[in-house]
Amino acid sequence: MSHESPCLSCGACCAHFRVSFYWGECQSTGGTVPDELTLQISSHHACMKGTQSNPPRCVALVGEVGTRVSCSIYENRSSTCREFDILNEDGSANEACTRARALHGLPPVSFDNDREDSAA
Ligand code: SF4
Ligand code: SF4
Secondary structure, three states: OOOOOHHHHOOHHHHOOOOEEEHHHEHHHOOOEOHHHEEEOOOOEEEEOOOOOOOOOOOOEEEEOOOEEEEOOHHHOOHHHHHOOOEOOOOOEOHHHHHHHHHOOOOOOOOOOOOOOOOO
16 A cells, blocks of 8 residues: 555645535435534535634544544545545646645645545
8 A cells, every 4th residue: 555645644624624515415405414513604505513613623534634634424525525635627736735734734745656546
């Protein structure tokens, strides 16, 4: 397992942004995200609990940012989480990822080696 995702030793994005999404993604409205881990922030949107706090940290994030992390609802996470990645769709570096990492004292992800997947 030489090409582990950098996300597994990061988690900065889960402890930097307010992670919001359409309310219909919650389980009670037919989606996948457990309602008890969310807050309704408008008539149409919810966010992951903890990501609205200062400092933010998603309640579903397990582990220590910058060391070892995982998402406790990985299979059920929102589209916002699924779509956030190290790279943009065009293959360029995601500047928001770099910014979140920097705020946690982490360098930008290196693309020197082939990358297989991301996991946060
Ligand atoms: S997408 Fe970027 S900020 Fe988020 S966990 Fe992965 S490397 Fe860290
Ligand atoms: S990927 Fe998981 S831990 Fe990170 S913000 Fe989304 S739900 Fe929270």
